[in-house]
Amino acid sequence: MDYVKTLSDLVAIDTTVPPGNNYRLALEYLVPHFEGAGFQSELVEIPTEFCEGRTGRFALISHRKSQAKPRLIFYGHIDVVPAQGWPAFEPRVENGKMFGRGSADMKGGIVGLLIGLNKMADREYKYDVSIMITTDEELSQSGQIRFLKRFLEPVAGSIVWSLDSNTGGVAIAGLGALQVDIKINGKSVHSGLSHLGTNAVEQAVPVMNALLELKSKITAKRSAVPAHPDTGLKFMEPRLNINMIHGGLKSNIVPDECTITVDRRLIPEETLEEADNEIRDLLGKFKDIRWEISYGLRVPTVPPANGPAVERLEKLIKEVTGTSGRFGEMGSGDMGIIVHEEWQGQDFGLGVIRTESNIHGKDEFVYLKDIEDLGEIISRYLSE
Known part of the structure; x- marks a missing residue:
């Protein structure tokens, strides 16, 4: 997979919310990429009553089932915040960085996941894996996540890895x-x-x-x-x-x-x-x-994530990047409380966002090396 082209194509699709007009186009672009990595995928339309009356909301659900193994769900979102005053949807690569709205938050994280899955395409997984790529995270999406639960079962006790996160360590808590x-x-x-x-x-x-x-x-x-x-x-x-x-x-x-x-x-x-x-x-x-x-x-807030799943990821980050640690993110999201209270699971994160990436600002960018590292970490995490 030419991941630079894949990310460039994805960033070029304007998934700004509001209005969220191109959600389906972006998710349809991703379907063959996940299927090529060995995942069964479907595009799910979200009923308006689960997304505060908004229409044209979709999610991509993908599975590579391995029953009797620990349950791991990767989470990401395809929507981006508005951009003005710069060519936000004309991605460009300079000095090892890709500039464009959503490059770091968080289409780069999705592409990092694809890199990891492709590395593992012909190998046995340690986990029973599903993927949920959503919309409207930049507004609110708790209703959509609750609707999508039926497509992700079993969720009880699952590990949920949020790709909508910083790089450099395991995100174990949020505001x-x-x-x-x-x-x-x-x-x-x-x-x-x-x-x-x-x-x-x-x-x-x-x-x-x-x-x-x-x-x-x-x-x-x-x-x-x-x-x-x-x-x-x-x-x-x-x-x-x-x-x-x-x-x-x-x-x-x-x-x-x-x-x-x-x-x-x-x-x-x-x-x-x-x-x-x-x-x-x-x-x-x-x-x-x-x-x-x-x-x-x-x-609501949730207790910080801990335990073997976090420890294993922390160790792998150290092996691949040389740095690691556990930290709380200075941002908020709907996933944590749903996973903790309704699924009795555990939610933690690793993505490709850096403070200097200027997410939500002008000239947002992602380091291509961070995407590559995320892919390597994911492949090792999935490996037996």
Whole structure:
């Protein structure tokens, strides 16, 4: 397999979400590649009720069954975030790197998997292996994953290897997430008669100041789980960010609404209930401000992965790359809690993402050597 061409072809398919128009095209491109590695593959259309009403959602499910062996499921996603201001879907190779949207996050990881599977095409596997390549990870996909469970059985006690991860060590934990909209309600009037109204934007200011005070307390916490060295952090840290503010209709109208969007990320030692109560307790102190709260993304935390499956991968990373370790990632996803609580399995990760890869930013790139190393590690992990 010419993996550079395969990745180039894949990156050139614009799978930006929203809208997610080319999902089927990208997954159909992958089907013969997995079948060529000895996997039975099918394209599964996701019913709209499992993807929040969105249409045109698909997944690629592939199997190479070896009953009575430990269950291993590889996970990845084909969607990418939007890109502007650069030729994001015209992949180019320079100095051992491929540039293009999704090259690192995470189409490069999928191609690394294909390299590993091709190395093992005529050899016996240590595991009973399935592959799930999904869509909408960059939005939300818990409903899609729950729907796909029926195509992956048995899942109980399975090992789930997320390719949507950093390189350089085993990702054993991720951040939980709580996204909250705080709407401040006022009363709109003509700006010249502002004494008769209530300015929701101005009332949002002390709320935001209080949130920033809470932020300083939250970000002072530290997890016991080390962070990836590339982040510049020693241990995982929680986050509270005010990422959006919406308010006002026109310069001469006192605004009657202002919405503050908060993104709260949780270390494994925290719970969603605790994080929610922190914000509600803060808001409860404002007796003269009318507010209401609504929720977006809610991703609970799970305990760090450990045990023989993690130890084996850590050892193989060391053999292939010379470096290794275990770390928590400073990102969130839907898979961990589903695997841990609903499948009673274990979720960990290794991919091709580096902090310097600038995923979600301009000129995203992946090192081709990282893809090759991932393929070698996967082939050794699958080997008896």
